[in-house]
Amino acid sequence: MEKMDEITRRLALQQPVLKDADALTECIMVNLPQQKKSLGQPYLRAVRWITSIAAVFLLILFFGQSRDLVQRPNDIDYGQSLQKFQSDYSQTFDNLPPREAFRQFVEMKRSRTSISDIKSHYSF
């Protein structure tokens, strides 16, 4: 047998002596902290996973819906809105050159326009 194998075989049979084993046990038992809580039965874990996924799905739906609401003005029939606009302001700007008409329109809107004006004007 090789020397190394002989030595390791002998060493494997030799155990170090643990002095004061009872004192060590006592020391461990006295210092035991709070146990970590179990995650519970497997089916409970499955329920948690499902509810978490459902919550994420609902959040995605919510934000998707909000984005859709913000984009809705794009769906407005601009042809109809333009007609309404032209009929409303035709009296005021008909006799003015286009550049002046535009300047006056901007001035007028600057003083009057608010989000509620826009909303009421475009009726949404």
Place this chain on the structure above:
Amino acid sequence: MTPSMNIINNDIIERCRCGDQAAFRWVVQTYQQMVFTLAFRLLCDEEEAKDVVQETMIKVWVNFASYNHRQSLRNWIYTIAIRLCFDRLKSKASVEPLPEDEEYFSQYVSDSDTERELENRELLSVIKTLVSQLSPKQRIVFALVHLENLDTEEVGQITGMDAAKIKSNLYVARKTIREQLKQLGYGKDG
């Protein structure tokens, strides 16, 4: 493990999971010598080995909820102890054997009474002389395979290494120890 031992173990584990300290005392009393022996062989320090026993048992208690029944309790405790020993081995510089360690070693090798019980001090010197040149991983694999007599599958479970890594670490460890023995004047024939 016998079926009756299995039933006792399962009962103890369930009680420990529920926070029964009396059941856990049984676990400590049953496995503290095992952990001490392993840590003693790996760290070559009696006091540090005792610290590892305490830390291991406290970790076992705290994490009982995450214990997986597919692994044996013994191997799970081994896993925790090995991780703690590995951290300590990484953080401390390797300790070279002193001349007195080598003296104990030569006495041990030439001792005709191979059954003689060694004192901790002598045992420590012999192990230190033998494994001082090994890296932490090689030391762990060597100790688990040759001193704790575990098979490759169990070592894999405990250390998380695959079979190829275990074999290569063991090969290098054996080669290094053989060279160490040669340097000390113990060739193949002794």
